[in-house]
Amino acid sequence: MTRLAAAQQQVRKDFLQQVQDGRLEKPAAEGSALPNLAYTCPDFFRLEQQTVFRDNWVFAGFVHRLPATGDMQPVEIAGQPVVLVRTGDDSIRAFHNVCRHRGARLVNECRNSGKFVCPNHSWSYSLDGRLLARPHFHGGEKHDVNRVECHRADLVEIRCVSWHDWIFVNIGGGADDFASCVEPISGQLEAYDFTTLRFTEALEFEIEANWKLAIENFIEPYHVFSCHPWLNSFVGMDERVAPTFDDKVLSCGYEFQTTDPARAGALPWFPDLPPEKQNRGDWFVLFPNFAFEIFPDQVDVFIAWPEAPDRCRETIALYFVGEGATDEKYATARQHVIQNWINLNHEDIGVIERMQSGRNSEGFDGGVLSPYWDPVLQQFARLMTESVSGETL
Ligand code: FES
Ligand SMILES: [Fe+2]
Numbered sequence: 001m002t003r004l005a006a007a008q009q010q011v012r013k014d015f016l017q018q019v020q021d022g023r024l025e026k027p028a029a030e031g032s033a034l035p036n037l038a039y040t041c042p043d044f045f046r047l048e049q050q051t052v053f054r055d056n057w058v059f060a061g062f063v064h065r066l067p068a069t070g071d072m073q074p075v076e077i078a079g080q081p082v083v084l085v086r087t088g089d090d091s092i093r094a095f096h097n098v099c100r101h102r103g104a105r106l107v108n109e110c111r112n113s114g115k116f117v118c119p120n121h122s123w124s125y126s127l128d129g130r131l132l133a134r135p136h137f138h139g140g141e142k143h144d145v146n147r148v149e150c151h152r153a154d155l156v157e158i159r160c161v162s163w164h165d166w167i168f169v170n171i172g173g174g175a176d177d178f179a180s181c182v183e184p185i186s187g188q189l190e191a192y193d194f195t196t197l198r199f200t201e202a203l204e205f206e207i208e209a210n211w212k213l214a215i216e217n218f219i220e221p222y223h224v225f226s227c228h229p230w231l232n233s234f235v236g237m238d239e240r241v242a243p244t245f246d247d248k249v250l251s252c253g254y255e256f257q258t259t260d261p262a263r264a265g266a267l268p269w270f271p272d273l274p275p276e277k278q279n280r281g282d283w284f285v286l287f288p289n290f291a292f293e294i295f296p297d298q299v300d301v302f303i304a305w306p307e308a309p310d311r312c313r314e315t316i317a318l319y320f321v322g323e324g325a326t327d328e329k330y331a332t333a334r335q336h337v338i339q340n341w342i343n344l345n346h347e348d349i350g351v352i353e354r355m356q357s358g359r360n361s362e363g364f365d366g367g368v369l370s371p372y373w374d375p376v377l378q379q380f381a382r383l384m385t386e387s388v389s390g391e392t393l
Helices: 003-019 042-050 178-189 211-219 229-234 328-358 375-389
Strands: 058-062 071-077 080-086 092-096 115-117 124-126 131-133 157-163 166-170 197-207 244-246 249-255 280-286 290-295 298-308 311-321
Touching: 003 042, 003 375, 042 298, 042 375, 058 071, 058 080, 092 166, 157 178, 178 249, 178 280, 197 328, 211 280, 211 290, 211 298, 211 311, 211 328, 211 375, 244 375, 249 375, 311 328
Parallel strands: none
Antiparallel strands: 058 166, 071 080, 080 092, 092 157, 115 124, 124 131, 157 166, 197 311, 244 249, 249 280, 280 290, 290 298, 298 311
């Protein structure tokens, strides 16, 4: 057993022991959420990379970033180098971004190429991962031509699906079908014609806090009256309801009487939106770290990328409907939405970083929860526990 594996086994044991006090099973008023070590411990960070981010469907990239055959994008998922590629049959596939010979990372930056070529000894691979050539493999000018056992040297493929503009991978290969993971919300989404959406802009934020705090903050609306006074002035707490959950999908939403100008205001709406969706916003987390919001005129995607136990990066990608995404006459309205997101996010980052700081305190270890708003935090903690332990709770 390596030192690292031993450290991870120990932290897994410590973590499971701490959550076995009934905090996840009791009603929220008597229960609690994740213990401090899940937010602070470097060994736990490595453990969750190798379990949570390996065994679930994890967001890896945007379809719109790979528009042409041969477009390649290196990403890092679960601490491992992965490459996304658009292949000749117009699908997007994912491979371990590593040469089968001596393990050099194949693709270092976004690029377009007809094949993968390793810079080390020039082994080459087709876009669908098959070994093509090994120069001088049998000695000077004796190239590999018969491809004996060359399947041993094909790139190692990773399970990959595209859902709207979003690419998900499952490195471990054992996750349930992606379709079944999003099935709980398919009914809620079917009124929206996602093909009318156009990507407009991505905002990036660095946060001095664990990625889980950003996701937990995203799904719970309890903090709105306190942290987002401007947002609260349009939709008060009496119009808000507690988040719900169905397995790995966490959900929340509201029906608004009046809306702020940055949501369902001046921009074109999804076509043929039924009346019950015209004054409605919904948001969702797909465990572990992908979230999105949907309003009559926009979809906003939110990803919290883990970088360290106490640091993450947030991407917020904004999509508008049809010409709302590009037409000059909507430029001011778009800018309003973008500025709104920047303002809201800075309001959130302040408390997210405070919660990170609080997780170094002996005076806190999972929290005293609201029986109304916070059961979703126990569900998030249960999902973390299931992934880390490999067992269903
Ligand atoms: S390491 Fe890639 S060809 Fe040798
Ligand atoms: Fe917020």
